[in-house]
Amino acid sequence: MCFMGTETVADRRNSHKSILIGPITMHPKVTGVVIYCMSFAILSGATRPVPGNAPSLPISGSRIIRVSTEPQLQSAMGGLQSGDTILLADGVYNLTSTLYINGRNNVTIRGASGSTNVVLVGMGMDNSTYGNVPFGVWSNGTNTTIAHLTIRETWDNEIIFNQGAQSPLVYCVRLINAGSQFIKSNPTDVTNGIGVNNGTVEYCWFEYTGSPPNDHGSGVGYFNGISAHAARNWIVRGNMFKNLHNPDSAAYLWNPAVLFWRHSVNTVTEQNVFLNVDRAIAYGLDNTTPYFDHAGGVIRNNFVVLLPGFMSAARKASSDGSLIAWNSPGTQIDHNSVLLNSNEFFAVEFRFSTTTNCMARNNLSDAPIHLRDSARATIDSNLVTALPGMFANPASGDLHLLASATNAIDKGVTLLSVTNDIDGDRRPRGASSDIGADEFTANTPPRISNLRLMGTNVLISLTTFPGESYDLLRADDLLGSTWAIVASNIAGAIGGIQLTDRASASVTHRLYRGRLSP
């Protein structure tokens, strides 16, 4: 029987890599069993999803239609049936028509993996002779999935959902240079709050690589990242919104990157990064309506960064806030990290007398939290004196806490409603929750410090720290074998912990590794 220890080295921001350490010298005298170990090996571990690079969705559908050229793609769209999955081979597809999912349900349009291998290209963001390609993908079907591709350079929306659509999923898609809202969800009946519900936008990347659009008829700079009307129960998670920024001369100076309004309800926006966007998130804008412009919902565990000098002084004068709930009662804005570098007045703003029962807790910012026009909110345990030096790399939008940020680490109140952080790390760790979107971890992975046999039992010792939790995993080989969890969420202790695994006598070799509990 051969046992081997492994060590997990985790990049707390992006990925895990597992590095086998070996050979491990073992000296148990186990009768009748030859013990020997392999030399060094490295295996790539599970990767945490990040914007534009998330684990591949399983390929499913009643028909899988594989295409590798733009004419084949259009042919597949022409013969589209409900349940179809159109699987695009890697390559660039210069669209000759918008992809219309019209009256078809459960349709998937996707690449195989990542977000950059398949690229759908419009006729040019500011090209008014866009012909048959105003949009990228247009759908009024239920359960439309768009995944693992890039859409860029469309005159109008890159993705648009219309009356009849429900439960769309936009997953690991890169949206670049849209001539209007990158993703638009239209209403059926705003007064009665009927629109596209249960949408999910996960691990996508929204960016203007240069200037935003010219005047397409509604004034210069008419865009949002996501604009949804009369939408209920959407989730916006794990996305990057970058450089969604108009010049001072534009008609629209405060476009929210994420906008849910006109009778929208219960939006969850979490674990996103907003880098140099004019306004990050708006739940509601308008209080001249017979309905709440938005109600309920959560904004949590997001990073927002505006780099120094991003806004002119004149622009700042009308800035209000970066995370806003206007005419949006019952909205919780918790555990966000917002570094505005004096470009805007307020990190968070609640506005209008209809905005009641709101919360702002455990936010970490360098700008205040503001109540405007008789809005009411519980404001608790925020730290609004953040400095750039508290964070890992503000220039890239990375507001992970440094170990030196001791005025934020363990200084939050623990909220039952927020059980993880921007990385998906469990909260609280250590003595209490940390203020801001990142729950700090010293990130010292466990090491297998001892491993011995007792009969067919394997006793494994891990180096641990108090306040952290650990998992032990096991595999029978390195190729194709999945890592089974032997033990999970075991509390660390000074001096380490010892765990026991029962092995069958027939097992010839076995691999172990430890990790911080996710």
Ligand SMILES: [Ca+2]
């Ligand atoms: Ca903590």
Ligand SMILES: [Ca+2]
């Ligand atoms: Ca973290």
